[in-house]
Amino acid sequence: MKLTILGCYAATPRTMTNPTSQVLEIKNHMFLIDCGEGTQVQLRKHKIRFSKINHIFISHLHGDHFFGLPGLVSTFRLLGREAEMHIYGPKGIKESINLLLKLGNSYTNYNLVFHELTSKDSVLVYEDDKVSVETIPLKHRVYTNGFLFKEKVGSRTLNVEVANSYGIEKCYFQNIKNGKDIILDDGRTIENKELTFDPPIPKSYAFCSDTAYKPDIVPIIKDVDILYHEATFLEEQAAIAPKTRHSTAKEAASIAKQANVGQLILGHYSTRYKSIEPFKVEASEIFEHVLLADDGKEFVF
């Protein structure tokens, strides 16, 4: 699982910082999460192949999470895209993108499938045999969802060395992969468990931005491996946080602690701060495993 931060600063794009967007590589998927203005340039800068992206998840319809989407949709067309593109986001996202395409008389030549979200509860929005994606209802100035990405338990894989040590012929290998036990010529039964490796432990990633402090999400993100939680402010600005429906680093850490997550990644810093280090210092007082997102940073889990 690899997370590439394309942008993680609040409010407005600037010369050196970008609004929210990130790419999650998980089980051969490239999921794009949020799409602030400039995301397509960030994708190019980080050499992420546009054609690998088939699913875009938009948390909410504020510009710094969304205004890069119309341009990206248009660029896909210019690049000759033919594959379907799935876009998950709040109701209204379809109307806005379609209006912009209509005004430019530049409809896509690929199928644009919108999955509009309206539920206030956590709902499953995507699932295949390898991963699932659920919403995490957040508390912001407009309807907002985070997203919980979960790998599914994979198959057990053949331990060739052990199989060979019992003299098992290759023609039985597929049976072993399918979960069968093997009866040897001498009548002994070798359990499948002994002949296979455990599948890798499935990983999970929760993206929570933008949101005020909202402990209701704890049961949804309980024990997640990686939690990205917005920390727009430091405790010094604690008075502004609830008014603007944002969180402080301390609040993000409190959520991480309550949810018993593996690692907390902070982001969505207000551009008022000259350094982001104090976010880590503040959060670390509450929760031990804190990482700082920054534009261009890659996290491999």
Added chain:
Amino acid sequence: MKLTILGCYAATPRTMTNPTSQVLEIKNHMFLIDCGEGTQVQLRKHKIRFSKINHIFISHLHGDHFFGLPGLVSTFRLLGREAEMHIYGPKGIKESINLLLKLGNSYTNYNLVFHELTSKDSVLVYEDDKVSVETIPLKHRVYTNGFLFKEKVGSRTLNVEVANSYGIEKCYFQNIKNGKDIILDDGRTIENKELTFDPPIPKSYAFCSDTAYKPDIVPIIKDVDILYHEATFLEEQAAIAPKTRHSTAKEAASIAKQANVGQLILGHYSTRYKSIEPFKVEASEIFEHVLLADDGKEFVF
């Protein structure tokens, strides 16, 4: 008159090139012309004060000329703007910006005044005592206008040295500035012309992008000082130009020649070309005074 090119490449923003946007400083105005994605970052990069911009002219509603506008409108709000903002562009621009603001529940706290354009003829869209702005109907895949910016003839200014040489008292200076002749004590009449300097010759700038070759515009832009004309293609790609409703460098030069302009600036290059120099070479065969736009370039006239 100063022109700053924020972006002058076609189609899609890339790591090193930006879609169309430029700032024209003319008679204390800062006119923003087109607003492709990333324009607000380009404004910051070139240290153009956001508060100085009160008028935005949008040629057409293709993303590479327009998708930076929603973000810019939002950023003005975040910066605490109070002054009215006037936006001139094709019908539909108001609906789209208003929809995006509504979806984000983030209305502006300043007055956003839309001047929607529908005419197929050249019309006056802005005028004060120093400048006028008229549309230049272009030929593109959607309804598109260029814009003709013209300085007005300024006032004659007092030639203090000459006035003093006649012993004219200061209390008459305002009369001279107002265009009056002066009768000296000895009865001689001194003509106003002798007591004042000619006003500077008014300058004019025509922005023409995007458009197929369209000689109809020649009478509108006749004798303009500076013509920015799109040259998406070189003659080699002449077959694609009319299909996509774009021009070649040669066609841009032909328009410049027919209109007897002072200088031609080429831009809106297709990103297929590795170098823009051939655009100048090609245009120079037809018209002598050719300049190449490039992102970040400033032209002072």
